[in-house]
Amino acid sequence: MDSMALLLFIFVIGLATLVMASDFFTDAAEKLGLAMGLPPFIVGVTIVSMGTSLPELLSSLFGIAQGASEVVASNVIGSNIANICLVVGTAAIMSTKLLRVMYNLISVDLPLFVGSAFLFALMGTxxxxxxxxxALILVLGYVIYLLYILRSSQDAEPEEGAASGAASGGASSSGAPGDGQIWRHLLILVVSGLFIFLGANYTIDSLIKISDRLNVGRDLIAISAVAIGTSLPELMVTINAARKNKAEIAVGNVVGSNIFNIFVVMGIPGLIRPLPVSDSLLAHSVPTLLAASLLMFFIVQDNKITIWEGWLFLLLYAWFMGTIFGFL
Known part of the structure; x- marks a missing residue:
């Protein structure tokens, strides 16, 4: 009864709803955390860094629920390749200056970023x-990563806390958020959460039907259309950060999102059910992820990403998509 045009319309609307609702959810959760007095660093590490990966996580969980567990690995690999090649490449090209990368990102997060890609390859093959x-190892790995970040931040916290406490001591009562503001954020959180649920449900449901109609693998659609769609939050955050010359946010958002995707988006669904990895994914997409991760690692060793290196990332992504669909 469902025509192909209707299925495509549902897929696009479902994916757009998933992405937009995730943006509202992350924004409301961030403001709610700050309104409740949580330190900005804690809010950033937990809510903001995970919020942009909500579409990947929810679409993967619905894939499990609807018997399409093969889309999980494809979604993660496709999203991570899109984050590196499409998102970083676009940010480098659109940035008004060179994308400069902080030392801590290179010394701590980037090795884990590359290591997570190799861990995925080893586990999958x-x-x-x-x-x-x-899957349990992956989830525990992310918990250890979070604990390390929180622990490493404690050295700087006392000085920052003393300075902020002295500056805000007299204004704490007048600057305290009202109950109405907190309830507003809670309402947005609940409503956007409902739309995330609906968007993920209809996205995966239409994906399954489209793949059956076209007689193509669900992993092919997941690694292309779904992966690009669920990477849109990272793309928007990164482009905005690059335009404001905040390279640490632009590159750090991609690095953190890729680490979260492998450790959590693969880990949590994997705790529910074993996740298959197709031959085509292992033969083509996983090597591409490893190559893109290593390229990213070596490019940022001089603490910057140039516009020409951005074009190199985009060319790699164009090749990847061309070979996925048999154009090259």
Whole structure:
């Protein structure tokens, strides 16, 4: 009964709803955390860094629920390749200056960023699936990563806390958020959460039907259309940061999102059900992810990304998509 045009319309609307609702959800959660007195650093590490990956996580969970567990690995790999090549490449080209990268990102986060890609490759190639034990390792790995970030921030916190406390001591009562503001953020959080649920549900449901109609693998649609769509939050955040010459946010957002995708977006669904990894994914997409991750690692060793290096990322992504669909 459903025509192909209707299925495509539902897919586009569902994906757009998922992405837009995730943006509202992240913004409301960030403001709610600050209104409740949580330190800005904690809000950034937990809510903001995870919020842009909500579309990947929710679409993967609905893939599991609807019996399409093969889309999880494809979604993660496709999103991570899009984050590196499409998002970083676009940011480098659109930035008014060179994208400069802070030392801490290179010394701590970037090795884990590359290591997570190799960990994915090793786990996937061993038996062509992610077992529950491997998924548990991934989730624990992300918990350790968060604990390390929080612990490493404590050295700077006392000085910052003393300075901010002295500056805001007399204004704490007048600057305190009202109950109405908190309830407003809570309402936005609940409503956007509902739309995230609906968007993810209809996106995966239409993806399954479209792949069956076209007689193509669900992983092909997941690694292309779904991956690009769920990477839109990272793309918007990164472009805005690049335009404002905030390279640490632009590049750090991509690095943090890729780490979250492999450790959490693969880990949590993998705890529910073992996740298969197709032959085509292992033969083509996983090597591309490793190549893009290593390229990113070596390019930022001089603490900057030039416009020409941005074009190199975009050319790599154009090649990847061309070979996925058999154009090249």
């Amino acid at each position: 061993s038996d062509q699936q992610f077992s529950r034990g491997e």
